[in-house]
Amino acid sequence: MDTLILVIIGIVAGPVLGGLVAGLDRRVTAWFQSRQGPPVTQPFFDVAKLLGKERTVVNQWQILCAWVYLIGAATSVALLFAQADLLLIFFVQAVGAVFLVMGALAVKSPYSQVGAQRELLQMLAYEPVLVLVFVGFYLVTGSFSLEALWAQETPLLAKMPLLYLALGFALTIKLRKSPFDFSTSHHGHQELVKGVLTEYSGPYLGLVEIAHWYETILVLGLCAMFWHTNVAIMAVLVILTYLVEILVDNTMARMTWRWMLKRVWLLGMGLSIVNLIWLYAR
Amino acid sequence: MSNLLLLLILLPVAAALVCYFVRSSAVRSMTVVATGVVLALAALGLLAQGTFEPIMVGSFLGIGSDFLISVLDFALLGVIYYYGFKHKSLLIQGFTLAQAVLLVWFEVFSLKHAAVPALAGDQLTLVMVLVISIIGSLICVFAIPYMKKHEGHQHLEKSRQPRFFFFLMIFLGAMNGLVLSNNILWMYFFFEATTLCSFMLIGHDATEIATRNAVRALWMNALGGLAFVVGMMLIHFETGLIDISAILAGGPQGVVMVTGVGFLCLAGFTKAAQVPFQSWLLGAMVAPTPVSALLHSSTMVKAGVFVILRFAPAFAGTFLSTGVAVCGAFTFVACAALGVGQSNGKKILAYSTVSNLGLIICCAGINTPLALTAALMLILFHAVSKSLLFLCVGTIEQNIGSRDIEDMRGLYSRMPRTALITIIGILTMMLPPFGVLLGKWMAIEASADANIFVVVMLAMGSAMMVVYLARWAGSMMGTREEGTLSESQPLLTSVPLLTLCLGAVVLSAASPWIYNSLLAPWLGSTPFTVGFGSLESAHGTFVVVPLFLVLGLGLLYAVRAASGYRKSRFTPPYMGGANSSVSGNYVGPMNGEVEFSAGNLYLDELFAESKLTPAFNALAVALIILMLGGAL
Secondary structure (H helix, E strand, C coil): CHHHHHHHHHHHHHHHHHHHHHHHHHHHHHHHCCCCCCCCCHHHHHHHHHHCCCCEECCHHHHHHHHHHHHHHHHHHHHHHCCCEHHHHHHHHHHHHHHHHHHHHCCCCHHHHHHHHHHHHHHHHHHHHHHHHHHHHHHHHCCCEHHHHHHCCCCHHHHCHHHHHHHHHHHHHHCCCCCCCCCCCCCCECCCECHHHCCCCHHHHHHHHHHHHHHHHHHHHHHHHHHCCCHHHHHHHHHHHHHHHHHHHHHCCCCCHHHHHHHHHHHHHHHHHHHHHHHHHC | CHHHHHHHHHHHHHHHHHHHHCCCHHHHHHHHHHHHHHHHHHHHHHHHHCCEEEECCCEECCEEHHHHHHHHHHHHHHHHHHHHHHCCCHHHHHHHHHHHHHHHHHHHHHCCCCCCCCEEECHHHHHHHHHHHHHHHHHHHHHHHHHHHHHHHHCCCCCCHHHHHHHHHHHHHHHHHHHHECEHHHHHHHHHHHHHHHHHHHCCCCCHHHHHHHHHHHHHHHHHHHHHHHHHHHHHHHHCCCEHHHHHHHCCCHHHHHHHHHHHHHHHHHHCCCCCCHHHHHHHHHCCHHHHHHHHHHCHHHHHHHHHHHCHHHHCCCHHHHHHHHHHHHHHHHHHHHHHCCCEHHHHHHHHHHHHHHHHHHHHHHCCHHHHHHHHHHHHHHHHHHHHHHHHHHHHHHHHCCCECCCCCCHHHCCHHHHHHHHHHHHHHHCCCCHHHHHHHHHHHHHCCCCHHHHHHHHHHHHHHHHHHHHHHHHHCCCCCCCCCCCCCCHHHHHHHHHHHHHHHHHHHCHHHHHHHHHHHHCCCCCEEEECCEEEECCCEECHHHHHHHHHHHHHHHHHHHHCHHHCEECCCCCCCCECCCCCCEECHHHCEECCCCCCCCCHHHHCHHHHHHHHHHHHHHHHHHHHHHHC
């Protein structure tokens, strides 16, 4: 019963929090750039407007894929709040991500095609890192289920500092932040328009946006799990992490997929492996 | 009971003879369909009777069955040697001669010819019999219209289909024999029989390239046969046993015996086309598609995996076990990487097959109840999904004349049914809540107990697999113009496709119960408990049925939303300029129309086959030496 309540909280609060994060992100970014920025609630107005628009599509696959993306992302957040198996959460998240890409591949648009290919490369970069992070969870708590975490007395960050840094790579890619925002980004693209999102429009773009909020909450939720013993410190950790993300976003240029694969595989995987060796050695 | 077993092994042989000698296509079709139905029923009958203890097989016409098998062994080696001679392959001749010499020595001098129960069946056997008899039969049925069309393209004077179905049927019998064997000599015989069948079927079209690839398959598998003989002899040298159930009951016993099992694993590697032996399976893709599906995805390559899994208890807890896990994981990641660089649909499937077999072998090496359960799950679900995909590619190829995934772009507009089935097939290969992913989930959770090399390789490999499967599925979706003709498939094509497609989905949903009734009793200790349609273990929980309900209802809703698409306004894609009247084209320079074209990123600089293959082969050889040497 408790689980059910938590799941409902997750499904309802997910997009609300995600939207607020997006709004705050825009405010802080504006502040970095000496601008005023839109109100914090602006993302909600944007999505509401998108949802009210005329339904235009290139073909029906886009409708299907946008919906499944949303459903996959929402289910993964629901599983997170149900404290389910971490790998399962990850695989369910991949359902959404794969459908987003497939929808973009279904249309004859060069921008969305190239964007989809790049999105796949981004998945290729972050997926192994996430799996290793979860293996780290297992080695510390003795279970892949998030539930087992609460039995731990010390925060995970103490045992998995490098894995947290590696998770940062995954977070940056998942949030579509520079330097890894080459499949699509929050701004119009120089060379790819909106990349993988180019052909999603109107209400379907709205769905994609909400799904993205869910994904944001999923990854930030994972970050929060690194300090489960104290809610205040957990909040500080997540806020700090996000501020660093914004800082990185604003100070880095957009790079190429080659650069990303090398960095994430060498550095991200390297950090994870070193940390895992520590954990195996215990 | 024993009648059922003989039926499973000998009926295909009888059917093969009918196919070969009665040169009527109607009789052949009926024989194949009838055999398929009987085999499937027999497999289900065997399942209903459950596992059975090792049993003796009597004699035929006064000749002891063991003696008969020995005679057939040498006959088979003779045939293989003949083909080695005919194709001037010293490797084949050498490996076969060595096998023959060792076998003579073994049978005449060292073996005490005591009666050994020839056949046995545990859960592993039952699962394999189901896969072989049901999926194998479906593929044979699919082959009937396929081969008709296939020969239509070839303009032969005399149909070669009798020969084709002869070997296809023999193969089913040999596979059933292999998995039912309890006498290691029987297992060896059937192992060799599958080698010969695959050689014949790969070379079926008798083109130059087909012959060349068939010869390569033969020498690699002959090497496997040699490893099998050596392994068998070493095990017998130490334990004095050829009774497999007795060998397994004893567990690992001393250096020589474990080394022997190591050689059996090497034999399994060649048959399962693990790196560095993957080239024979890739070459085998020149064969007609049913061959690829039958031999090279669902059954024959599973023979290699089966041998390793069968002997897993005999190397539990040894260094060999770790070695097997590392080798398997290496093949998993190496072939996933090679798959990323491919645009040939059949090659992608081949690499993905080898890759998944590597994962299964890795699980056998990890050798915990959780890992072994994962291996069995993967065998079952991979066989269904992969054979479906091979048959889909075959159907597509016969219609569009290409097996390149770039040519399958927007296939939905031309072949909606096949495209949809293919897309579903691909999704069942890589996404939850389907069975293959369930197996992969178990494998990764089990690998966390093993060692860090295995964990890292599994993490990398599973990410790469998603890349090449997702882009293939996505690019097949496309716009279907109103008023285009619907697609028609012959009955014998659509029945196997639909059955497999439905099977992949329904069996996945039923996986908790399949686990409970079929797999759980296998190991004595059960890693999972089933509750609320979920598989729960100490490592974690996979909520199978709830996930099916949530994602399934979600998908239904999405499909409903998408089927209301006529209410939406259709727009051509954004082209950054003036769109022409054809969707996807735009008006370019000089008012000329620029046609849409797209290509996948194959990342040649990182994933080029020609660059990676030598490096991977060298590494794999090193790992295999490490594995075998470590057993000493």
